[in-house]
Amino acid sequence: MEKFDSVLFFTIEKLIKVYRKFAHEQIKKNGYDITIDQWLVLRCLQENKILSQSQVAEMLFKDVASITRIIELLVKKKYLERKIDSIDRRKFELSITSDGVKVIENVYPIVQNYRKKALEGLTKNDINNIKIDLEKIINNCK
């Protein structure tokens, strides 16, 4: 049997764990109380403006149930507001509050910084090649 820790997927899992911890630590250290997943949801809404929760889920490759709960927390933190959609009452109109905008603006430099640190020693080209290969694997898993 191939050793479990020599398998590519093990390396990838390891990377994600180390990176998430690294990322969250920097955010906390700078005094912000937001998780990586909450950050992603905020950024996704910021880029796309009008999205239903299920669309957010789809874009972030998350379950709609997870999105419900993450959004609940973001609303509790007052970074997000939810109004029932006037046209389709099953949906919600999600909007980032001014507090939410502030958090994004303040946290973004931190994110840029740790991303840069994490990628030190890799060229744009290296990164692109990895992405291409990983996308291949993603397609194989469908």
Place this chain on the structure above:
Amino acid sequence: MEKFDSVLFFTIEKLIKVYRKFAHEQIKKNGYDITIDQWLVLRCLQENKILSQSQVAEMLFKDVASITRIIELLVKKKYLERKIDSIDRRKFELSITSDGVKVIENVYPIVQNYRKKALEGLTKNDINNIKIDLEKIINNCK
């Protein structure tokens, strides 16, 4: 701002999700009731024989608390046995049961199969290069 979904780490997160789902589906489809993480713990113990729970945690890059709970489930499923260590009574002697051995033997071909499918179109060399780059990133995050 860089689009959130063009960032390497987003691709990696996406890959892990798609791959985990893909993997777990094949295992379930073949009638086995074991999660990816439980599988990893079993394989880790199989390869290393004598490990404490905290050593398992370290090798799998997991928290000791997670390991406690995963092992609980493996014991409940009778794939693992736990006896108090005769020398150091804080520890446990973990051993894979014969049911556990059977599961590993039966699930392993399934794992090989989906790994192979997932990696279709990539050469050994491609895979190695990715690993090397990812290890670089892992080190940057420490």
Place this chain on the structure above:
DNA sequence: GCATTATATTTGATATATCAATTATATTTG
């Protein structure tokens, strides 16, 4: 227009991750 079907979201159950606090036992050290 009403029944059927589809879609959006929520909720509950279970698994895992992370952090902090707790418990039990070992080790160190004064």
Place this chain on the structure above:
DNA sequence: CAAATATAATTGATATATCAAATATAATGC
């Protein structure tokens, strides 16, 4: 040896993931 410290594992709290069931509303088809 007793007190202080270190280590192993557990437990509780909270966040997230996944699946299934439930609820509410919309769309469709006869």
